[in-house]
Amino acid sequence: MFRLRRRWALGLLAGGVSAAALGITESASDPQHTGTLTRRQRPPVERENRSAGEPWWPPQEPGRDADDHRRQIQGYASATSVAPGESIDFHVAVNPAGRYRISIHRLGWYGGAGARTVRTSPEFDGVPQPVPPADPVTGTIACGWPVSWTLRVPEDWTSGLYQAVFTSADGWRACTPFVVRDDRRAAALCVVLPVTTWQAYNQWPVDGRSGKSLYNGFAPNRRRDPQLRAREVSFDRPYADDGIPIQLTRDHDAIQWLERNGYDVSYATSFDLHSGRLDPTRHRGIVFAGHDEYWSAEMRRAAERAVVAGRSLAFLGANSVYWHIRVRPAADGRPERVIACAKAIPDPGQDAVGATVKWRSLGQPEQALVGVQYNGIVDGPQPLVVRAADHWFWAGTGVADGDRIPGVVGGEADGLNPDAPRPAGAATTLSVSPYRTREGGQQVQNTHLYETPQGGLVFATGTLCWTMALNRPGHRDERIQRATAKVVNRIVGRRRPPVRPGPTDAQ
Template sequence: MIVLALCLVDEARCWAAGESVRSVVDENALEGTPAALWDVDGAGDPTIQGFATDISINRGETVRFKVTTDASAFRVEIYRVGYYRGAGARKVADIGEAETFAVRQPECLKQAETGLVDCGNWQVSASWDVPARSRSGVYVARIIRSDTSGASHIMFVVRDDDGGSGILLQTSDTTWQAYNDYGGNSLYEGEPAGRAYKVSYNRPLIVRGSEYRRTSFWANEYPMIRWLEANGYDVSYLSGVDTARRGHLIRRHKLFVSSGHDEYWSGDQRDNVEAARDAGVNLAFFSGNSVFWKTRWEPSIDASGREYRTLVCYKETHAGEKIDPSPLATGTWRDPRFSPPNDSARPENALKGTIYVANCCRFDAVTVSADQAKARFWRNTGLDTLSRSQSVLVGLRTVGFEWDSDLDNGSRPAGLVRLSSTRLDVEAALRDFGSNYGSDTVTHNVTLFRHKSGSLVFAAGTTLWGWALDATHDDPDKQSAPTDLRLQQATVNLLADMSLFPASPNGALVVTQAPPDTVPPVASIRSPRTLEDHMFHLPVSVSGSATDQGGVPAGIEVSVDGGANWHPANGVSDWSYTFTPDRRSFVSILARAVDDSGNLQPVPTSVTIKVSGFARLIYAGLVGLVLGCGALLLAFVARRRRLLAKRRMMGL
């Protein structure tokens, strides 16, 4: 308690006292700083802006800031973002005017052919030696003019490369920079093609004050961090850049988290996450539109040539041709047209289960059916009382502003479970690989599957999942809503099934790990029957049921090509699937069930039907025609005989 009290008033003396790294609970028990003192409006004061020379640093390293201002002096306050009894951040250091260098920096470097704006030629203006026992987190340097007190933010991440927390949360900084238009260019506007092809981390980050403020950290990721730390989850942090350059760190944790709007992923970033999954690390995508654009990295163009400072995305999907001079494609991950043979297209649902379908701005609740509500994900939420025909809405305005669906596109993971299905009419549904949108009816899904490594992979399929967890965040569209205890409880349930538990849970939450279930379910096929005869090019209806021990059936998959491809059926306990044979043959219909723990039936149930061709169809038609004509002729003859007999009786 003495050390804790000391930390409340003097961070430096706290470290000098020899305290070990604080737990998330102890860290957030410290007194926070009121948001009125640490926050800024939008992108802050335009007359004082800056950036860190690296998006992240390890504990014990030095973070350096480059600041431009016309003020004669400025100072810096360092804050760690968290919950802190609702305050949202805590001051951890002050850097006085005597330790800073105020200067109006030179014009940023520009590369006309790509639209790159790189301010790496600026001078270092201030620095902070991160204490070796600092808690990993998202940090903010608040740079403040000494004359007017105008202030702006510089964001960076403090890593813990030696630690192994339960949860490792990745910031969506690649997406921040894609939308960042400091200097006039971003991946959405400017030169040379109405957009830049390259953007630099060597720039102040002004997304929060632009038309793209909906994609900022403060709108989408901040509430997730507040909720995790408020409930005492053992969480540490890394940047999207680190996922690419330090992917080995992921394997030291039980769970890797993507949150908010996590749209831009490089090849090495995805490879490292997939390798961690294959090694048994769980994945949770509390995000939407994630892993959509494929990127690559180049060094900065300033004299330092620092690696991982230039984010490259030519968006060849928009161009309709190969324009990136690199052999690698930088279109959408799902676009196969420009990928070299050794780097084929990988739709994002192959990694996370869902795939982006709707662009801006429909805000709706998550719809859970009675069958879906039986899944262990929804335990202790009160949804288990639904009757068979009912559904319920949870998380008002959680589906938005960009969101995903479970599509049967050939990349759907085996054993994928739909935990919700929200059917919506939208004006901007994606119609191709990533360029054209139009009105359509599409379905949002929350999904879960168990990878063959044993890891669980969850996808919320929306950028706004955090809004249901914590109500403090930027709300650019003014459509926010109260938090939802049922989605909070479901998130606790998910993490518990990954053996991750809150050390200081909200009193309204029930923290239980459901009994483990390792017994797979069994699907049965009721119709058609084995060797039943069906006609070529006529639909075949397949139906059946499923049972499970220790859980509930949660999904059915059907194959009609010997198991090469699997497709989701409609329904669960009672299910159906329709397909149309495209050739004459014996067709083996396979069905397998998956339960709410992600256990997939290892040996599918099967029936074999006989599919006859057009010749038989024509023959059957001719036979029918002949028989029909014969019947008509017999009827005509019989009628004629009756008429003749009647005439004879009348003496005619």
């Protein structure tokens, strides 16, 4: 629901904190978690981050990022995730016609470089491709561009968030994301990338005429109009302008923090949770790293089964599990290429689960799973006000009740709703932060944690700015880093220190 400015520094040269600052100690009694593991025994992501990296979106000549008016170069992928050994297609348009190449980059820590280049294609001849008309009923824009390049993912590629970067011979560039899964090995943590939410916000092409998202279309005066929004959106199209999805920065902050601190982590997408390719009970914890607003019934039931099985969930953003969606195949039958969300009744596609409206409108408020639920858009960053400072979550951070941690509450916020059902388990409210909404009202943000009867944890930060406080220069806060590490360490049963602590952020 909250639209972030899209120009940002993706070369996040984020710093870390020491192991002692994170409250992590090493235990030689646990051979799985000692500091004497061989390279072969170390988790794949830890080994991967020992490779030399380089920024995946390096500075170039100003003004060379593609835009939706001229569409100098743009493309999309045939899938949101693939496993090693599987293939993924890229569909690329170049305007005017000319040569281009595709480079593949894995996003991670890499000593602060932020990414590693893993493959560069040969040069290809590219041509312009059309913007198809929107479906007159659903508003869907689905491109049928031909395949430009097929990549078979090597067996040794590490699970992660990858970016395919399309660069034309005259220096224009755009990109599209995809995830490499690890279906063979169950890491302690699995990060679920919210591709359904990325696509819900995607209004490609943002040309003032034809683009549509689940939020807006364009009126004749070229202004965005919610009444002209799409009811269904397709993954068979580029992301707007340079191809970086709105809100991806928040996921990237979480990825860098987790990998910087050496956690055993793998990656999947919303569709993997939806389809069952990701079985959350195989992992100790599932991390929903960013803005994860659009959930199918299958996604929600999978998360609920994980909780019942004693697994843990960490919601590092806000406004999670808000809209109910249906997942549809493309017109040619390819699965998981369209998401539908009518956002109003009547819903012509309503099924046994109910209409594609807010989960709370179906009698299933998100608070029943997450512990808190969305209550507003924050009118400018606000401090997080500490509550329950004697809880183990805050132990060792030096905070007291009422302390204010600046800038942590922002974007969108969650809070406890006394009229909504609350999950079973011992719950603790870790912050009580008053804020003014964008509409001028008053609300209260709550960070929340509950321990389930089955022995798991469900943690919700209740703000979209939490991962910035973990990782982003100028926003990092050591108290937030320490507290978050305590939660994650409890989830994975980890006691050893980070592999590569970075320099403390001087703010």
